[in-house]
Amino acid sequence: MNSKNKVAVVPKELVVPFILITSLFALWGFANDITNPMVSAFKKILELNNTQASWVQAAFYGGYFTMALPAAYVVKKYSYKLGIIVGLGLYATGALLFFPAAALENYAFFLTALYILTFGLAFLETTANPFILSMGDEATATQRLNLAQAFNPLGALTGLLVAQTFILGSLQSDDVDAQGKGIYETLSGSAKAAVKTGDLELIRNPYVALGIFVLLLLVLIVFVKMPEDKKSKTSSNMWASIKRIYKKEHFVGGVIAQLFYVGAQIMCWTYIYQYAENLGINNQNAVNYAYAALTLFLMGRFIFTYVLKFINPGRLIMYLGMLCVACCLGTIFIPGMGGLYALVLNSFCMSLMFPTIYGIALQGLGEDAKPASAFLVMAIVGGAFMPILQGMILDIGGPGYNDVLILGVAEVNFSFVLPLISFLVVILFGYRNLNPSN
Numbered sequence: 001m002n003s004k005n006k007v008a009v010v011p012k013e014l015v016v017p018f019i020l021i022t023s024l025f026a027l028w029g030f031a032n033d034i035t036n037p038m039v040s041a042f043k044k045i046l047e048l049n050n051t052q053a054s055w056v057q058a059a060f061y062g063g064y065f066t067m068a069l070p071a072a073y074v075v076k077k078y079s080y081k082l083g084i085i086v087g088l089g090l091y092a093t094g095a096l097l098f099f100p101a102a103a104l105e106n107y108a109f110f111l112t113a114l115y116i117l118t119f120g121l122a123f124l125e126t127t128a129n130p131f132i133l134s135m136g137d138e139a140t141a142t143q144r145l146n147l148a149q150a151f152n153p154l155g156a157l158t159g160l161l162v163a164q165t166f167i168l169g170s171l172q173s174d175d176v177d178a179q180g181k182g183i184y185e186t187l188s189g190s191a192k193a194a195v196k197t198g199d200l201e202l203i204r205n206p207y208v209a210l211g212i213f214v215l216l217l218l219v220l221i222v223f224v225k226m227p228e229d230k231k232s233k234t235s236s237n238m239w240a241s242i243k244r245i246y247k248k249e250h251f252v253g254g255v256i257a258q259l260f261y262v263g264a265q266i267m268c269w270t271y272i273y274q275y276a277e278n279l280g281i282n283n284q285n286a287v288n289y290a291y292a293a294l295t296l297f298l299m300g301r302f303i304f305t306y307v308l309k310f311i312n313p314g315r316l317i318m319y320l321g322m323l324c325v326a327c328c329l330g331t332i333f334i335p336g337m338g339g340l341y342a343l344v345l346n347s348f349c350m351s352l353m354f355p356t357i358y359g360i361a362l363q364g365l366g367e368d369a370k371p372a373s374a375f376l377v378m379a380i381v382g383g384a385f386m387p388i389l390q391g392m393i394l395d396i397g398g399p400g401y402n403d404v405l406i407l408g409v410a411e412v413n414f415s416f417v418l419p420l421i422s423f424l425v426v427i428l429f430g431y432r433n434l435n436p437s438n
Helices: 002-006 012-035 038-046 055-077 080-096 098-104 107-134 138-149 152-170 189-223 238-245 249-270 272-277 283-307 313-333 337-350 353-362 366-394 417-432
Strands: none
Touching: 012 055, 012 080, 012 107, 012 138, 012 152, 012 189, 038 055, 038 107, 038 152, 038 189, 038 272, 055 080, 055 107, 055 238, 055 249, 055 366, 080 098, 080 107, 080 189, 098 107, 098 189, 107 138, 107 189, 107 353, 107 366, 138 283, 138 353, 152 189, 152 283, 238 366, 249 272, 249 283, 249 337, 249 353, 249 366, 249 417, 272 283, 272 337, 283 313, 283 337, 313 337, 313 353, 313 417, 353 366, 353 417, 366 417
């Protein structure tokens, strides 16, 4: 333990490239959390049911699954820098496609734009995560990735701020009368069409601005000299690498754990708005609870990155997984605001899981970490299909959130049994990796 503490997390000569690559973590955090509230927003504007609205997350996280392996191939055959450039180009393209999507007022077009945007995020994550792991001693690789990932919630908080300030606070489709009943559904056809057009333009504008910003960043990175892993141009066969990594139990377990963890995280962050609405809290005010969740998540990242100096990563995420299960039980069974507080607290316990699972899964893989990283990014697809399953639970009794009782609680409460099950998988992965030699 003492020798590990003397090893620099980031060598001095790599501080500048570390900062540059770490900035990308905030960039995809912004995209993630400006999108989470859009599930509820699109539901109201386009008058969708919960399952239909959840396709926002299916499109968003499905892009990771589609593009992760092609991204790994590009990085393995060419360079980290090219992977970043392609990723930023796709990111900007998807964001800018929100302009024609809003003009056509077409839900499928919006979903396609999100899908392409996350092609770029798949490139960025597949490139940035192993690059960060390679920037120093392997003994501190998990700490280094946790430090870089700690800046992801900063981008996420900014995304939420933009969503609340420029979108949710101005949506006319979310207006209610003095009795708290929705006004939008009572409007005439022409009035409703005008509100729909205006609200879709509100959603469009931040994404278009984001696309322009990403294009500027792309131009900057093209002209900045960045260090490359000299091994990145190896002629090692991709298929041979894949066969090797799937013989590693800790890697296979990591892919499975990551799939369930990401699904749990996205469910908790997506449906916090529906949970709050069932308590009489509108979307604009519900964002404050999402802020609190992300703030706790950020605090947890920094706190537990430090704690990793003293405790095995597998043991720590096992303990945190147990706390997540307890929070999910509180979310399901504690009535009123207590359940919402339990849901918010869950983010503190989740904070370390993604980068730590990532670090354990890639431990000791060497050059095979590049294709292995792609499969861990593909596992983000858990965030695509699990929210749909949760939306289906919400639709059991109708489009509302309290149409039927399940085990004595509203279906929106009961739906958090899915994150609970997911955290049990994470606990098992942590238990199976208590031995740091894995």
